[in-house]
Amino acid sequence: MAGLDYPLYPIFAFLGFVVALIPLPWHLQAWNSGTCYYMIWAALSCLNQFINSIVWHNNAINWAPIWCDVSIRIMLGASVGIPAASLCINRRLYNIAKTHAVALTDEGKRRAVLIDTLICVLLPMTVVALRECTAFIHSTHPTDLFTEYVVQGHRFDIYEDIGCYPFIYNTLPAFFLSDSWPIIIGLVSSVYCGLSLKAFYLRRAQFTHFLKSNKSLSASRYFRLMALAMTDIVCTIPLASFIIWINSAATPVEPWISWENVHYDFSRVGQYPSALWTTNYLLVVAIQLTRWIVVVCAFIFFGFFGFAAEARKNYSIAFWWVARIFGIYPPKPQQHINLTRLNCAPRAPAIHPSAGLLPVYVVKELKPTSSSPLYWEHSQSKKNAIV
Numbered sequence: 001m002a003g004l005d006y007p008l009y010p011i012f013a014f015l016g017f018v019v020a021l022i023p024l025p026w027h028l029q030a031w032n033s034g035t036c037y038y039m040i041w042a043a044l045s046c047l048n049q050f051i052n053s054i055v056w057h058n059n060a061i062n063w064a065p066i067w068c069d070v071s072i073r074i075m076l077g078a079s080v081g082i083p084a085a086s087l088c089i090n091r092r093l094y095n096i097a098k099t100h101a102v103a104l105t106d107e108g109k110r111r112a113v114l115i116d117t118l119i120c121v122l123l124p125m126t127v128v129a130l131r132e133c134t135a136f137i138h139s140t141h142p143t144d145l146f147t148e149y150v151v152q153g154h155r156f157d158i159y160e161d162i163g164c165y166p167f168i169y170n171t172l173p174a175f176f177l178s179d180s181w182p183i184i185i186g187l188v189s190s191v192y193c194g195l196s197l198k199a200f201y202l203r204r205a206q207f208t209h210f211l212k213s214n215k216s217l218s219a220s221r222y223f224r225l226m227a228l229a230m231t232d233i234v235c236t237i238p239l240a241s242f243i244i245w246i247n248s249a250a251t252p253v254e255p256w257i258s259w260e261n262v263h264y265d266f267s268r269v270g271q272y273p274s275a276l277w278t279t280n281y282l283l284v285v286a287i288q289l290t291r292w293i294v295v296v297c298a299f300i301f302f303g304f305f306g307f308a309a310e311a312r313k314n315y316s317i318a319f320w321w322v323a324r325i326f327g328i329y330p331p332k333p334q335q336h337i338n339l340t341r342l343n344c345a346p347r348a349p350a351i352h353p354s355a356g357l358l359p360v361y362v363v364k365e366l367k368p369t370s371s372s373p374l375y376w377e378h379s380q381s382k383k384n385a386i387v
Helices: 008-021 024-029 033-055 065-097 106-131 172-179 181-202 204-213 219-250 281-305 309-325 373-386
Strands: 156-159 163-165 269-272
Touching: 008 033, 008 281, 024 033, 033 065, 033 106, 033 163, 033 281, 065 106, 065 156, 065 163, 065 181, 065 219, 065 281, 106 172, 172 181, 172 219, 181 219, 219 281
Parallel strands: 156 269
Antiparallel strands: 156 163
């Protein structure tokens, strides 16, 4: 079983990193901070898993301990950051459904971005900090520091073909400090989602008028955001519950004995070859589900926003920008001919001398004047006739 998803997983992880960031520029222009944080967390997670799957393919050697310290924190942060971004999307959709909400002033936009930043960045950092209660204790040498963790039994694990992986000591505090956050956030998101659907149903006319007057959010984008948020809610709570169950089934829940017992030999790094860790079927399911779910999140987002009209417009702009480098330019738009006028009976064109056409000469009757020679001959002939 080891290596069966190689190179399939690295390819999909890298593609997930790319496609998650493609819609980012126009969502930044629209001040959609919740969707932007969703893209950033999904892309960062895919990139993290891509690097791990490449570096630790067919080996479980501790090549880069500092990278693993960073990598496991990205994994722990993303497990809260992606549901938190979905919460921000649902909160914004609820405010829009009340027709109060997308902030049109610069101050209101900054306030909305600040609130989303607190939810999508500060909350995951706080959760990671709760998992890692840091205490700096000075020893005989002033530079000797060590870090103790609440639910983290030792530094990290390395699984062959997987890479760095956080080790959470499976006790009752781990459930409250580590595993329950996606479920809590998912429940809050579901409340916002239900309220936004109710507000939309009760105030459809005002909602439609609001969307027509708002340039940064169209009806199509609103319903795509709603579909993304509902999909995330449907997936978050069941998957988080399933992971809690599978973690408790794969490794038995240990009693909390003491702080020293949990953090004994904390600096140890567990290294597991694929021949060993793949024998535990539940552990395989838990690890593979954890790494594939971030890739699925990236592709789900791209599926909702990567083929919209605004996306196709930006793809065309980017394509012709690159094509101009190679001397290829877009075709000029053709003039449309009014076919209804071609079916009409032909009529004589109105010709005006000032229209810039060929001059038109009109024969007129000459009236003799006293200053013209014809007038003198005509008067002489009258005199002869009288005589």
